[in-house]
Amino acid sequence: MADSRSSGDQEFTDHAAAGQGIGRSVPRPDGADKIDGTFPYAGDLFLPGMLHARTLRSPHPRARIRRIDTAAARRLPGVAAVVTAGDVPGRATYGLIVADQPVFARDVVRYQGEPVAAVAARDARAAVRALAAIDVDYEPLPAVTDPERIVSVGGEVDPLHPDGNIFREIHLRHGDPAARGTVQVSDSYVVGMQDQAFLGCEAALVVPTADGGIDMRVATQWLHSDREQIAACLGIPEDRVRLTLAGVGGAFGGREDITLQIHGALLARVTGQPLRIRYDRVESFLGHPHRHPARLWFRHTASRRGQLVSVHARVVLDGGAYASSSPAVLANAVTHASGPYRVPHTVVDGWVVRTNNPPCGAMRGFGVPQVAFGHEAQMDRLADALGMDPVELRRRNVLEPGDVLPTGQLVADPLPLREAIATVAARPLPAPVSDRTPVTSLPGGRLAAADPGRVRRGVGYALAYKNLLFSEGFDDFSTARVRLELGPDGTPRAVVHSACAEVGQGFVTIAGQIVRTELGVDQVLLAPADTAIGSAGPTSASRQTWMSGGAVRAAAVTVAERLLGRAAGRLGLPPEVVAEPRRLLALADGEIVASEAGTRLPLADLLADGPVEAVEVFRHRRTQPLGPDGQGDVHVAFAVAAHRAVVDVDVDLGLVRVVSMALAQDVGMVLNPMALRGQAEGGTAQGLGLALMEELVVDGGVVRNPTFHDYVLPTIADVPALDFVALTHAQPGAPYGVKGVGEAATCSATPAVVAAVRAAIGRDLRRVPIRPQDLVLPPGQAHPADLVRPDAGGGG
Amino acid sequence: MIVAVPHQATDQATDQSADQSTDPAPPRTARLHRPLTVAEAVEILADGDAEILAGGTDLVPALRARQREPRRLVALRRVLELRSRGASANMLIIGAGVTYHDLTGWSLSPGLAAMARVVGSPQIRNTGTVGGALGTANPRGDLLTFLSAVGTEIVINSARGARTVDVASFLATGLAPTELVTAVRLPRPCGPQVYLKIGSRQAASAALVSCALVVDRVHERVTCAIGGIAHQPTRPAAAEEFVRQGVDWSTGTIPADVVAGFGELVAEAAGAVPDPLPDDVGVSAAYRRHAAGVLAARAVGRCLPAAAPGAIPGSAGPGSAGPGSAGRFRS
């Protein structure tokens, strides 16, 4: 199994008796409803007579609130309630890791778009009117928007928040900080702010309950974390806050934090009426945390033969006004800063700081895409300095099992880096531009401005690895219940219950495949994800297939065990067999088979005595917290991805077209080839977007483009077909040897596209997204010199 | 398949009171007129406080956001006379209700068709109209840039009658609120025409910079307009004159140094506009000036073969096949 390789289109081994088990391209159970448009998303839900809730947001990135007058708004006809900071009965703040974000700003606002009040009214229009009638007297203060300034003054001057201005700093030291190779390259890099831009805007339907609690249907990534924060801020026990997952229109990290949940819950309790709260696109852009913008500096040194000797790096992430998941994002950025390479001597200094910019938190890749852009640009420049092929340089330096990471952690599991880069390098290349190339296939596409004579092709490679699951000693777990019962038609069926948030990634499909495989039943019913069962953890960190898949599998295995025990009893087998029935009995094709006697017992017969049920909690192996000097066994496991990008660039206009992308990704084992491909392609497209077009531009703390008009997303004309190869090496400790597949490809796609553009035009690129002027104007004119001081690299 | 939709008479008194109880400031827009003729439309406009609704691609999102709140809307969807396009001996006439989609396949004006093909997405091309483009007069509007290059007359109607202005004065002075654009009139092509556009992605993008260039073999001149530089399309007069003199009109060819010089002059003109657009979210003004020069040089190169001939693929104009083809467009 270790070296088998499958193209994603190939069907993988079919473990299941039914054709719907793991390894198969099983279609989504919710697919037909989504296609017909009958699948209910959070924003589609309504109750007759419900109120409509809206949020009032600060127009200033930083201001003192002198006074909030809601009297006029309250008096408006149709307005049921107006709430502000003073109305929060419980804890005044919330947050994923530290509760530093006020439910409503009280005395100060710290970012443009910070919630100040919320209203509930008879209809949406009245709610909007009420917002306009709330009189907030702001005294604007100078916004602190340069993260470098915070780092340079040590964060203690002019604190923007009682918790201070530095969310976290990590100074990783590994090996000899003075060690240097003979060949050296160093430079600074800048990563712009990317947004998750999921299509279905934030929404929730909230119903107050008789016990003083609330029922909420909400589009989120983590029901239990939402519940804990809502309950704390409402000041009521968690069991009175009942959450059910509503249809989620994409997430990508943008729904890990609380946005409108507490506001909606509060208004429902105050009014005693059901209500819907929702965002439109502008509010969505202002309302959820984004990907951290980064300023990076690297110095790589290597021997003449191309062995990396040292990497010194400096990572500054702008966390914006509140913590969100900043501390964890920084740990990822720092520990992955030197990339998937064997580096004997590493020095990384990292900060994530508070500013008056929009809060940043989780987005697909979680700190790794930023540093991957930097370390891969450095590897290409090192290859140039050495006169070496960039693929060869990477092959020579990749990590292998037995190597030690900059954190001191030992690489124990398969890490097919060399295979990944070799695989993409060997894929066939697209045909070059010729006279027959239609102008629509040149850079700029349909817009037809490119001149084929001025188009240069570039090929670029990037390699990245990304940690899977939660790190730093977090005790992560997922809970699942599986019940085998007779359905209304008398045939056996399995009911699966998990609080795992299906956000589009396909857990609902995988869960069914697992249960079919383990229990051999055709019919699998998925109970709605809710807080009636224990936490499944968030849909992030590429963790749900492994963690919640693991929980579902464990529960199914226990159910099978109990069922076989029941069968053994029924067959009158001796007690030692009843205790360990697998010694003699097996579950196959919906029947219990006694291996020796050849007796067969239909499932339906056994279930006539009542259903068999099991709840299991799945945990991964424990990790350690990050110790001093950034050392420790902090990560559970890693996934690897290599991309090769081929681009055409119009060298006079700076127009770029991505001609082809090849990806080799380490996926553990393939549970659903079709769904896997979808994750690989979607992740690649988001990485391409960061490379070439996606940036939320923040100017003096003010977001300049919070709409789809000028936050530019890749269209189908921008994303070429992906030549995808899945590398399969079973992951120890994971169900079926699977690895999470959501993130690794996003990390390598951006640097590969940048590398290809660099190869095409022969100019070093220090910023993503790449803008046309960066490619054609003299460097000084294209963008101001990077604010990162190259000499600030810390360590000798 | 038109469904008759009877007007729903409502009780004014109860309607009124119900509204006032829930919304002290209901949206102003209270009335939609759907005239069948231009004459009816201008009569309604004459009463004032009305805004014209064509495809709605610009106006409807603005109404939703309450950026615009006219008291009345005058919809042109049913004014069939605005939907026609046609040609006389020397002129093309395009009704204000013609959509981009209607223009994309129009063989009488390949340049216009090329322009229309690169507007927005299919959804926008199916909906957006010529009149709407002029009404919005977005400085990056593709149609505006094209019409500025060819020299266009805008036909405007009001209750007081019709008037005609050239596109430059139209953009300078705008429309009175009681006026309606009914058509645009432009010369039939007398040579190749191209429209080149730079956007922020491969499709469905507004113009960051664009260039329309038109060769008139009859009058032996080249006209050009650049979009995305100033608050209206820029006509680089000195560059146009330079290229007019540089072309060998007997063969219809252009020396390479004239192409390059033209590009430089256009970039210069772009740098000298009195009212430059500021830096964009993603793209600097300096880049746009640079790109204007590159686009202009390419545009003229696509329209007129170099002294050493060689067809360049992708030219939208008929002239890329060589000088002979221009004859087809002589009237």
Add this chain to the structure above:
Amino acid sequence: MNNDGCARGDIAGGSDGDAAALAGCGTGRRVSYQLYIDGGIRLVADAWLAESLLGVLRDHLGVMSVKDACEQGRCGSCSVLMDGRLVASCTVLAADAAGAVVTTVAGLGAGGPARAVRAAFLAHGAVQCGFCTPGFVVAVTDLLARRPDADEDEIREALAGNICRCTGYGRIMAAIRSIQDTRR
């Protein structure tokens, strides 16, 4: 002004026989009219005049398959056919759609090209979160009805008004290609 408006409303609304003109009189600015949607006549009662077709479909008529991701014409998730042409319903004034034939994903029909598109989207994994999907199904069905043999370039151009954030478009292209292949 009010009187004037009512007078005009009556004239425009009643006397031209078609009566598709609409009036909300006085300060009662809510209007009622009918739309022809997916083969049936639907009464829109008490809508604001300035509402988009998207808003009326969702908020007044409960047609939730038409999605609202940008309300600016930029994402295509609200795509419908209007008199047979693909439009973004958020850019259409609802009251001005009276008299037009509006087709949402539900009205594309159970058979024919729409059925093939639905089946292919499911079988090829073109759906993840699904928020873009109804709009894509309308756009793809429209494209294949008009241009069954569209080449890759044309397909990509024809669908550039529909944003999908999840799939990276690969499985959507695969679904379309499979439909074209089975037809051949």
